[in-house]
Amino acid sequence: MGLLLAGPALAAAQDAAPATREEVLAQTRREKQTSLTPYRSNALERGMRLAEEHAIPILGRDGFYWKGGSLTTGSGFTYAGGWRNRRLFDRQGAVDFWAGRSLKGYWKVEGRFDVGDPVNGRLVAGAYANHYSYPEEWFFGLGPDSSRDNATSFHLTNTIVGGRAGVRPTRMLTVGGGVEYSTPEVGPGHNRRLPPIDERFDESVAPGLFRSLNFVRTNAFFEFDYREPRNARQGGWYRMVASRYDESTDTHSFSRFDADLRQYASILAERRVLALRLAASTSTPANDGRIPFYLMPTLGGHDSLRGFHDYRFRGPHAILAQAEYRFEVWSGLDAALFYDAGKVATERNDLNFKNLETDYGFGFRFNTDNGTILRIDAGFGSGEGKHLYIVFGDVF
Amino acid sequence: MSSRSRVLPLVSFALVTVALAIQPISSQSPRFYPDDPIGRDDDMALDASKVVPIEDSNGYDFVANTFANPGVRHDIRAQNVNTVDEVPDSSWFVNRIGHRPMSTAEIVRGPDRLESISLDGWKVSGGKSSGLQAGFRMTDPAGQIYQIEFDPPSNPEMATGAEMIGTAFYHAFGYHTVEVYIAELDPSKLEIADNARINDPLIGERRRLTRRDVEDVFRRSARLPNGRYRVLASRFAEGAPLGNFRYYGTRPDDPNDIVAHEDRRELRGARVFGAWLNHDDSRGVNSLDMLQTEGARRYVKHYMFDFGSIMGSGTVYAQRHRAGNEYIVEWAPGWLTLATLGLYTRDWMHIEYPRVPQSVGRFEANSFDPAKWRPEYPNPAFENMRADDAFWAARIVAKFSEADIRAVVEKARYSDPRATEYIVETLVERRKRVLDTWLTGISPLVDFALSRDGQLTFANAAVEASVATAAGSYRLKWSRFDNATGPAGAAVEATSLEPRAVAPAELLAGSQFVQVEIASLHPQHTTWATPVTVQFRRQADGWALVGVTRLK
Numbered sequence: 038m039g040l041l042l043a044g045p046a047l048a049a050a051q052d053a054a055p056a057t058r059e060e061v062l063a064q065t066r067r068e069k070q071t072s073l074t075p076y077r078s079n080a081l082e083r084g085m086r087l088a089e090e091h092a093i094p095i096l097g098r099d100g101f102y103w104k105g106g107s108l109t110t111g112s113g114f115t116y117a118g119g120w121r122n123r124r125l126f127d128r129q130g131a132v133d134f135w136a137g138r139s140l141k142g143y144w145k146v147e148g149r150f151d152v153g154d155p156v157n158g159r160l161v162a163g164a165y166a167n168h169y170s171y172p173e174e175w176f177f178g179l180g181p182d183s184s185r186d187n188a189t190s191f192h193l194t195n196t197i198v199g200g201r202a203g204v205r206p207t208r209m210l211t212v213g214g215g216v217e218y219s220t221p222e223v224g225p226g227h228n229r230r231l232p233p234i235d236e237r238f239d240e241s242v243a244p245g246l247f248r249s250l251n252f253v254r255t256n257a258f259f260e261f262d263y264r265e266p267r268n269a270r271q272g273g274w275y276r277m278v279a280s281r282y283d284e285s286t287d288t289h290s291f292s293r294f295d296a297d298l299r300q301y302a303s304i305l306a307e308r309r310v311l312a313l314r315l316a317a318s319t320s321t322p323a324n325d326g327r328i329p330f331y332l333m334p335t336l337g338g339h340d341s342l343r344g345f346h347d348y349r350f351r352g353p354h355a356i357l358a359q360a361e362y363r364f365e366v367w368s369g370l371d372a373a374l375f376y377d378a379g380k381v382a383t384e385r386n387d388l389n390f391k392n393l394e395t396d397y398g399f400g401f402r403f404n405t406d407n408g409t410i411l412r413i414d415a416g417f418g419s420g421e422g423k424h425l426y427i428v429f430g431d432v433f
Numbered sequence: 434m435s436s437r438s439r440v441l442p443l444v445s446f447a448l449v450t451v452a453l454a455i456q457p458i459s460s461q462s463p464r465f466y467p468d469d470p471i472g473r474d475d476d477m478a479l480d481a482s483k484v485v486p487i488e489d490s491n492g493y494d495f496v497a498n499t500f501a502n503p504g505v506r507h508d509i510r511a512q513n514v515n516t517v518d519e520v521p522d523s524s525w526f527v528n529r530i531g532h533r534p535m536s537t538a539e540i541v542r543g544p545d546r547l548e549s550i551s552l553d554g555w556k557v558s559g560g561k562s563s564g565l566q567a568g569f570r571m572t573d574p575a576g577q578i579y580q581i582e583f584d585p586p587s588n589p590e591m592a593t594g595a596e597m598i599g600t601a602f603y604h605a606f607g608y609h610t611v612e613v614y615i616a617e618l619d620p621s622k623l624e625i626a627d628n629a630r631i632n633d634p635l636i637g638e639r640r641r642l643t644r645r646d647v648e649d650v651f652r653r654s655a656r657l658p659n660g661r662y663r664v665l666a667s668r669f670a671e672g673a674p675l676g677n678f679r680y681y682g683t684r685p686d687d688p689n690d691i692v693a694h695e696d697r698r699e700l701r702g703a704r705v706f707g708a709w710l711n712h713d714d715s716r717g718v719n720s721l722d723m724l725q726t727e728g729a730r731r732y733v734k735h736y737m738f739d740f741g742s743i744m745g746s747g748t749v750y751a752q753r754h755r756a757g758n759e760y761i762v763e764w765a766p767g768w769l770t771l772a773t774l775g776l777y778t779r780d781w782m783h784i785e786y787p788r789v790p791q792s793v794g795r796f797e798a799n800s801f802d803p804a805k806w807r808p809e810y811p812n813p814a815f816e817n818m819r820a821d822d823a824f825w826a827a828r829i830v831a832k833f834s835e836a837d838i839r840a841v842v843e844k845a846r847y848s849d850p851r852a853t854e855y856i857v858e859t860l861v862e863r864r865k866r867v868l869d870t871w872l873t874g875i876s877p878l879v880d881f882a883l884s885r886d887g888q889l890t891f892a893n894a895a896v897e898a899s900v901a902t903a904a905g906s907y908r909l910k911w912s913r914f915d916n917a918t919g920p921a922g923a924a925v926e927a928t929s930l931e932p933r934a935v936a937p938a939e940l941l942a943g944s945q946f947v948q949v950e951i952a953s954l955h956p957q958h959t960t961w962a963t964p965v966t967v968q969f970r971r972q973a974d975g976w977a978l979v980g981v982t983r984l985k
Contacts, residue, residue, distance in 0.1 A: 058466040058515075059475065062691075066479050070688035076485055081501070085493040099635045123635055127645045158652070305782035306754035309775055364775030367767040368755060374774065 099123055104135070106429050109171060110338045111347040113141040129153060142227065145169035161213075162202040170194045172227040175348040176234050179242060179330060180383045181392070183350060185421050190226025191234040191246075193331055195219055199254075214257040222249055223331055245329030250289055256280040266406045268431075270307040274299045282332065283323075290323035295334075299433050308365040313358075314433045319385055320353040328353050334381065336394070339412075339426035340433070342377045344396020344419030352381030354388045359433060363402065371402040375414070375432075394419065402431065463916045465946070465970060465979050470515040473522040477725075477732035479688040484724060484733055486676040487684070494718045495810055499762050504681025504695040504813035510984065511698035511822055516968075518821065518981040520607070524689065525735045526699040530605045531829040537840045540833070543604040543612075550614045550666055555579075556624045560631030560642055565749045566592055566741055567653040569642070571666070572626065579666040581618070582741070583654030585749045590655070590792035590852070592741040592748045593665040594845030598856075599710060599740025601841045606706055606829055607699065608737040611721075612668040615846055617661045620651060670736060672723035678735050679717045681813035687733050700814035702826030703737075707815070708806035709830055709860070709867045711796060713756040714742035715808045715815070744856065745794025752795040754781055760810050790852040798862035803870040820875040820960075821984040824894075827871035828879070831898040835861055868900045875983050876953050876961045877901070878932075885975035887936040889949065895958075904953035904961060906930050911937050914946035914968050945971050946979070 055061045078086070096102065103118045119135025130152045138144040147167035153160070172192045177183040199217025206212075223246055225233030240246045257279050263272040276297045284290045295318045303310040318334040330351060336342045337349025341357050357379035363371045378393040400414035409431035416424040489497075497503050515521050522528055529535060550573075558572040561580065568582035584592050596613055604610045629642035654662055680700055683690040694700055707715040721736040741748040747756065758781035759766065769777040784800045808815065839857045847853050877895040884890075889909075895901035907929045915921040925937045940947055948968045953961035968980030 054462070056466070057468045058471050059468055061466065062474060062476075063478065065691050066476070066688050069691055070479055073483070073688060074685045075483075076487055076684065076686055081497065082489075082493050085490060085496065089490045089492050094634055094637060097634055098637050127643070305778055306784070308754075308778075308782050362775070364770060366771050367763070368761045370767075372771055372775070 102135075104137075108137060108139055108143045108145050108169065110340065111141075111173070111175065112139040112143040112171065115139040115143065126152065141173055143169070143171050143173070159205045160203070161205075162200070164198075164200040165217075166196075166198040168194070168196045173231075174226060174331070175228075175231070175346065176226075176238065176243065176330070176351065177346075177349060178238065178351075179333070179381075180352050181350065181380050181387075181394070185346070185349070187237055188231050188346075189234040189237050190228035190231040191331075192224040192226050193221065194224070195221040203258075209261055209263045211260045211262070212258065214255070216253065216255045219252045219254065220249070221245075221252070221329070221331060223247060243330045244327035245289055245331060248289075248329075250329060251285040252289075253283045254280055255283075264301060268404050268406055268408045269299070269301040269312065270303045270310050271301055273301065284326070287324055288326045289329050290326050291320050291328045291332075292323065293318065293320040310361075310363040310371075312361040312363060312433065314360075316355075316357045317388065318355045319388060321385075322353075336379050336381055339414060339428045342379055342394055342396055342419070343375065343398055343414050343416030343426060343432075344377065344424060345394065345416070345421055346424065349421070350379075350381040350394065352383050354382040354385050356380060356382075356388055356390070356393075358390075358393075361432070366401075369404060371404060373400045373402060373414075374398075375400065377416075400426075404431075464914075464919065465516060465916055465968070469979055470517040470519065471521050472515070472528075474513065476523045476525075476689040476691075477727070477730060477734075480731055481687045481689055481724065481733050482731040484675055484684060484686045484722075486674065487679070487722075488676040489679070489718050491718055494716055495761065498680075498716070498812065499760070499810045502811075502813075503679070504817075505693065506695075506813065506816055508817075508819060509696065510819070510982075511701055512696040513692045514698050514825075516980045517978055518825070518983060520698050520825070524732060525609075525697065526607045527609070529607045530832045531607060531825075535605060535832075537834075537837050540605045540837050541601055541840045541844050543601040544610050545612045545614065547612075547614065550616050552616050552618050552664075552666070553622070556626040556629070557642065557647060558626045558629050560629075560646065562632065564739070564741075567650045567749075568664075569631075569647065569650055578669045580669070582665045582667070583650065583662055586653070586655045588655070588746070588751055588791045588794055589657075590663060590845070590847055591746045591751070591794050593663055594792055594847055594852075595743045595746035595748075595794075596665045596667070596740050597845045598841055599712065599743045600738075601844055602710060602833075603706065603737050603740065605833070606826075608703075609734060610736060611670050611738055614666045614668075616664055616666050617657065617659075618664045619661050620647075621660075623647060665741075667738075670721065670723045670734075672725040672734065675722035675724050675733060677717050677720045678722050680815070684722075684733070689732060695813035695817045697814065698822050698825060701818040701822040702829075704806075704808075704812070704815035704818045705803070705823050705826035705830065705867060705871055707808060708757075708801075708803045709863055710740075710743045711745070711752070711757045711806075711863075712740065712743040713752070713808050714739065714748075715812060716810070744859075745789075745796025747794065751791070754784065754795065755779075756795075756809070757806055758784075760807050762810070763807075787855075789855045790847070790849040792847050792849060792852045793855055796856070796859055798859045798866065801863050801866055803863075803867045819984055820871075823871040824875050824877065824983065827868055828894050830864055830867050831872060831894065833864065838864070865900065868895070868898045872898055873901050873958055874960060876951075876963060876965045878951055878953060878965050881967045881969075881978050881981065883936060883947070883969045883976035883978075887938060887941050889934045889936055891932050891951065893932060893953075901955070901958060903932070904955040904958075906954045907932065907934070908952040908954065908964075909934050910950040910952075910964070911940050912948050913940055913944045914948040916946055920948055947971075947976070948980075 055064055099122050101120050105116055108115050115137045117135050117137025121133040123131035132150050134148045136146040149165045151163035173190050174193050176189050176191055178187050197217055197219040201215030203211050203213025260276045262274045264274050265271045278295045281292045297316045300313045320328050322328055333351050333353050334355040335348045335351045336355055337345035338347035359377045361373045361375040363373045365371050376397045378395045380393050382388050396416050396419045398416040402409045403411040412428045414426045520526055554574045555571045557569050559570040561568040566582045570578055571581050572578050600610045600613045630639045631642040631646055633640050681695045719739040721738050723734050725732055725734045745752045766779050786795050786797055838860050842853050842856045872895045877893050878891045879894045880892040882890050896903050909927045910924050912920040912924040913922045946968055950964035950966050952964040955961050966982040969976040970979040
């Protein structure tokens with residue numbers, strides 16, 4: 038029998054024997070009434086409430102804020118603080134000023150102003166200025182034959198001021214362009230485990246080394262995005278950028294074209310995804326000038342050749358092909374097997390699929406519908422050691 | 434779970450067990466009181482005005498129920514059933530279609546007081562406080578507040594339709610639900626009240642609600658071809674909000690709340706309803722407790738609400754493939770997937786959904802196995818559901834005719850008749866599977882009656898629902914029944930080929946109570962051989978049913 042019979046029997050034993058079921062229940066309730074206690078939340082509940090109602094919302098708030106992550110590949114974990122206001126012009130404009138420093142001593146300050154959405158969300162524009170100091174950038178030499186044994190470090194500082202604008206004629210398509218002025222400078226690196234760049238390389242093999250150069254970069258881009266959902270399981274994302282770097286003395290001016298094509302296909306209720314990426318970059322010096330080595334594309338690291346060290350390969354031309362097989366373990370956690378192949382080239386004619394550097398590995402992605410929050414990848418097979426990457430955000 | 438909240442249910446269970454154990458010794462407590470079986474449990478009698486709100490977050494509810502196993506998991510009879518194995522009316526539940534005929538019109542009307550509403554003259558009075566669905570609050574000219582919610586652009590009519598259908602069904606089942614209406618909103622006529630406020634996540638404070646906020650909502654919503662928006666208007670329940678109830682434990686500050694929620698039959702049986710309608714969002718945070726005032730009485734009334742994620746609707750997207758098939762975190766298949774590098778696949782990944790209007794979302798019946806159905810994460814009451822709880826709920830499901838189902842679906846006012854047709858077909862098929870599973874899982878004998886002259890009759894709910902054939906024969910065991918000690922004296926056994934029998938005259942003579950255990954012998958349904966135990970009490974005009982036990 039249920040409590041309506043059994044439970045009240047206890048109360049009945051302690052109180053005057055009730056004559057009806059209704060009395061049994063009433064007695065039990067009166068009994069409870071004498072020992073009511075206020076509801077007290079437990080530690081887990083209090084902790085989660087604190088996180089959900091206070092800590093997490095603060096991360097997204099206007100005014101002073103802090104954030105973590107990385108400044109650039111290899112910068113190490115960065116802590117940053119800033120001030121922002123995204124409520125300008127009835128929430129169609131935003132300003133954001135922040136400064137961050139990494140555990141390796143990289144630092145950056147930036148100010149941004151963005152306006153968006155004035156015409157049904159189809160137009161975006163913005164201006165920005167930043168200054169950064171990256172003291173431990175890696176350089177192994179140029180071209181596909183660079184040696185890991187030649188690892189050096191350099192210190193890159195730069196100041197950039199620019200603006201950009203784009204229009205979205207359709208939900209999937211964005212076209213636009215921008216212009217920016219930059220003043221990069223390269224000096225000896227501060228990595229204590231590596232010799233500074235000038236101990237092994239000079240300007241003949243590291244163009245732009247120790248020169249103060251000023252660039253005006255103009256670019257135009259085209260982007261077509263039909264991924265579904267944003268944490269892609271179907272569809273594709275294609276981006277092409279044509280840039281021109283005009284250096285003030287015209288000795289290091291060049292143009293560059295980058296293409297990044299990503300395609301996603303899935304089966305089994307989108308819980309098994311094949312993700313493919315083909316990226317290429319090619320540069321052409323102007324007036325027989327030289328392209329600064331620090332503005333050349335690089336391969337190696339968490340977002341390209343994952344079996345290799347960050348910035349392992351550098352050259353004026355680069356090609357990268359990546360394939361990932363992703364499978365959902367639980368909602369919000371995918372595992373992945375990957376294979377990367379790519380190379381840099383000093384001549385455009387060598388930009389082909391011959392003699393590619395390759396690696397493979399596996400990883401995990403903690404994700405939401407809007408993208409990957411945290412990624413862990415372990416890369417092998419390069420012949421240059423094993424590499425473990427723990428990264429905020431997806432690889433592609 | 435705190436150690437306190439873990440310990441309290443255990444102590445309660447121990448007390449109940451002790452009470453059961455000492456019952457025959459004390460012999461002071463009768464098995465049946467004069468007012469048994471009660472039809473109403475007055476759990477609104479004592480003052481509950483000191484109850485404080487419990488507002489669980491989505492995150493906490495998920496973590497607690499997925500990793501902490503709250504409540505007590507045990508195989509015991511539901512603790513709030515009356516002596517004939519039914520749920521008395523209470524602040525949780527009011528017997529409707531399960532106990533009385535409901536016309537189709539009454540089912541469709543549900544909790545609604547009005548036939549329809551028009552939003553003319555209404556004003557936006559505030560932002561929406563929670564939930565993924567785009568919306569805001571509006572106040573009608575009489576000052577009544579409604580929550581206004583929209584459909585996602587990708588699936589027009591889906592979430593609002595699901596809310597309408599879910600509310601009507603859950604109301605007919607017997608739960609307390611809020612009134613919901615579908616209406617059209619003309620953005621050009623929208624007025625914003627001067628005192629309308631909204632929580633602004635960018636500043637972490639409430640501020641004045643502006644036209645821009647409303648336009649943000651429109652931007653995230655499906656627009657009708659006529660430029661208007663189809664919305665769901667949910668009338669705020671009366672009383673003071675107390676947050677949500679939990680599917681485990683009791684409120685320690687509510688004197689009326691004496692049965693652990695995981696042992697309430699209407700909460701256990703909600704698993705059956707959830708499976709039928711694919712209400713994978715059946716969880717504590719989608720419930721509502723309100724402090725009601727009736728005269729001098731203040732009590733807690735418990736509501737089920739937020740049906741935007743039932744059937745094929747995931748509220749802001751079509752329902753996920755996993756929904757209804759697997760918990761968000763279910764260890765074994767996850768480890769298997771990992772160990773086999775994804776070669777192991779779950780069955781639900783192979784389900785092929787037909788091409789249907791987007792208002793349907795992702796919903797089907799062909800692969801539906803009610804026993805394997807899952808909400809988003811473990812629900813303690815669902816985990817405690819037994820065959821008798823499921824049978825109780827399945828009987829309620831069986832009461833809906835196809836015409837009832839069609840009429841409820843039509844209340845959603847899908848613009849594409851194919852959507853209506855598909856949902857009706859799917860619900861009818863899923864209902865059949867629910868009844869196949871849970872109406873036949875235990876002896877389905879019902880409607881026991883013993884006439885003054887000793888003629889016993891009964892019916893078979895599974896046969897009535899056309900999901901089983903009648904038993905080949907029935908084995909009956911008659912005995913006198915002592916209201917203090919139970920069955921008394923020698924039993925008399927008999928066999929019948931029909932759902933009727935004659936009670937032994939010698940047992941009836943001079944007895945105040947008589948008991949009969951009825952085992953149904955059916956070649957396909959061997960569980961029916963476990964007898965239903967039934968007690969009758971002598972009354973002036975004959976015998977009254979006073980006890981039914983399907984499962985000890």
